[in-house]
Amino acid sequence: MKKFTSLMLVVLLQGFLLQTAIAQEEKTALVPLPSLDDFTRGQDGWGFGLGLGIEYETAYEGSDEFGFELQPAGAVQWRSGNNIFYWAGEALGWRGLRADVWLLEALVGFEEGREEGDSDKGYLDGLxxxxxxxxxxxxxxxxxxxxxxxxxxxxxxxxKNGNLGLFGVGRRFGNQVDGSGSEINLVAVFHDSEYANKDFGINAQQAAASGLNETRLSSGLRSVGIDYNYRHNLNRNWQIYGEALYEYFSSDVRASPIARSNYEAEVGVGFIYIF
Structure with missing residues (x-):
């Protein structure tokens, strides 16, 4: 009887440990970085997340006007091994983990572009x-x-509006493997002349209509910046996230009449329900 009882305890313990391991495996993200959402719980197949966030940010690149804006959050994802295909808002993409230390990502997104009405004070009138x-x-x-x-x-x-490049280093805090925790990145951003003038250039026609000096920027350093990301699982289904960004413009960008501030900044927080 004692042998039978001991055997049952061993079986129950092994079963508990197995279920615990499975539960931990289900929560393993493709890459444990808070900046990359993963709603698949470590399993092949579909993952869904839907939520809403609020951001306090500059009205446009170089603006000194700030305001609140509601932003949808979440994505539809499909995972196969070390690959995740996703649709998030106006972006359709893929990310894949290779050799445990390489994360590759490609996406196609829609850029809405700046509008004259983005400035409540009329600083963009005529542009x-x-x-x-x-x-x-x-x-x-x-x-x-x-x-x-x-x-x-x-x-x-x-x-169609040019090219931009970003290079930087990052660090993750915490030991979670489910994508929660926090991380910080330090980056340098470069642009070609076409991309630079998309945001900060003023051609002759725009100068005549706006009264601002005609401005033409060349390629080079755009800014240096720091960004912080935070993600926390409140329970199995609810997740809270936060992000903050500060970007300091280069001297060429700051010289543009459009850049009424030397920096761009934003902070946001939101909730996501994981199905």
Missing amino acids: GDGDEGFELVLQARRAFSADWRYWLVGRVVTG
């Missing part, structure tokens, strides 16, 4: 609306170890 269009974003992160404590990041954005 017209910016062009809308699709952009291709390619990104790679290279971790120094499989726990993704530190990494290097590079990103290229290309489209």
Whole structure:
């Protein structure tokens, strides 16, 4: 009887440990970074998240006007091994983990462009609306170890309005593997002349209509910045996230009449329900 009881205890203990391991496996994110949402709970198949956030941010690139804006949050995802395909708002993309230390990502997104009405004080009057269009974003992160404590990041954005590049380093805080916790990134951003003038250039026609000096920017350093991301699972279904960004413009950008501030900043918080 004692042997039978001991055997049952061993079986029950093994079953408990197995269920615990399965539960932990279900919560393992593709990459444990708070900046990358993963609603698949570590399983192949579909993942869904839907939520809403509020951001306090500058009205447009270079603006000294701030305001609140509601933003939808979440995504539809499909996971297959170390690959996640997703649709999030106006972006359709893929990200994949390779050799545990390489994260590659590609997406196509829609850029809405700046509008004259973005400035409540009329600072953009006469400049017209910016062009809308699709952009291709390619990104790679290279971790120094499989726990993704530190990494290097590079990103290229290309489209009809020019090209932008970002390079930086990041650090993750906490030991969670479910994508919760926090991280911080330090980055330098570069643009070509076409992308620079999309946001900060003023051609002859715009100068005549707005009264601002004609301005033409060349390619080079756009800004240096720091961003912080936070994500916390309140329970199995509810998740809270937060983000903050500060970007300090280069001297060429600050010289543009459109740049009424030397920096861009935003802070946001929101909730997501994971189905």
